Amino acid sequence: MSRDEVHELFSRLAEIDPEPTTELEYSTPFELLVAVVLSAQATDVGVNKATRRLYPVANTPQAILDLGEEGLKRHISTIGLFNAKAKNVMALCRILVDQHGGEVPRTREALEALPGVGRKTANVVLNTLFGEGTIAVDTHIFRVSNRTGLAPGKDVRAVEDGLMTVVPPEYLLGAHHWLILHGRYVCKARKPDCPRCIIRDLCRYPDKTLA
Known part of the structure; x- marks a missing residue:
């Protein structure tokens, strides 16, 4: 993806979920x-x-x-x-x-x-917890990064390093959660929900699903 496309991708994810966070429940x-x-x-x-x-x-x-x-x-x-x-x-x-x-x-x-x-x-x-711009690459982020062309990599560390390079600084704090949630609910492993995806026009995935 180009720099402008990456910026647009995160701009759209941020618009629908301005304050993303983990779905794990905790109070401390x-x-x-x-x-x-x-x-x-x-x-x-x-x-x-x-x-x-x-x-x-x-x-x-x-x-x-x-x-x-x-x-x-x-x-x-x-x-x-x-x-x-x-x-x-x-x-x-x-x-x-x-x-x-x-x-x-x-x-x-x-x-x-x-x-x-x-x-x-x-x-x-x-x-x-501490508001640092880190990205924990799980299976969802690994899949989304490779499918979309955002930060392709053969292993999780390669994808993490790629994301740390391409994610705009203003989106770095939320990037981890946006990508996980997108992979969990839209860009799913077995059958991505491409018709409902807000970044489908930016995505490089060649086998997009149809409505």
């Missing part, structure tokens, strides 16, 4: 961090169902440590890979209590040092 930085860790290879809907059970019982690092790993598993057992995720969340909580005063750290280095937190999770936290 710690709740968001845990929700993002739990969301790996799981849907936001499924994670929200689990955290609605968990957070009224334990929503701080110390409270989850007090709950214990088996207690945590009972609350998140509906989520895929819950055994490994419970182990990571317990270890994460221990580090937050011992090294960060129970608070979510604000640096990429400290976030990525937490069990279960990789670059993608760190990017979500930095963007959503």
Whole structure:
């Protein structure tokens, strides 16, 4: 896409959703961090169902440590890979209590040092909690970036680097959420809803669906 086309793409997405945000439910930085860790290879809907059970019982690092790993598993057992995720969340909580005063750290280095937190999770936290212009490339963003021609890449890091290069600065804070939501509800994996897409005339995808 040309620079003008990229600007137009984000201008349209911003017009219909001026303040995009995550669909994960949370009320504190710690709740968001845990929700993002739990969301790996799981849907936001499924994670929200689990955290609605968990957070009224334990929503701080110390409270989850007090709950214990088996207690945590009972609350998140509906989520895929819950055994490994419970182990990571317990270890994460221990580090937050011992090294960060129970608070979510604000640096990429400290976030990525937490069990279960990789670059993608760190990017979500930095963007959503701390207002940094980061883009966490999940399957939706990877698909949209490649299909549209916005930032083609063979892997998620290539797409992330491409997006960081082409996204206009004024749209960088919201780009992560706009692209995820567009991929989730319009540019879907099996059958994109091209007739309903507001950027279809800018998109390079050759196999657009018809009404």
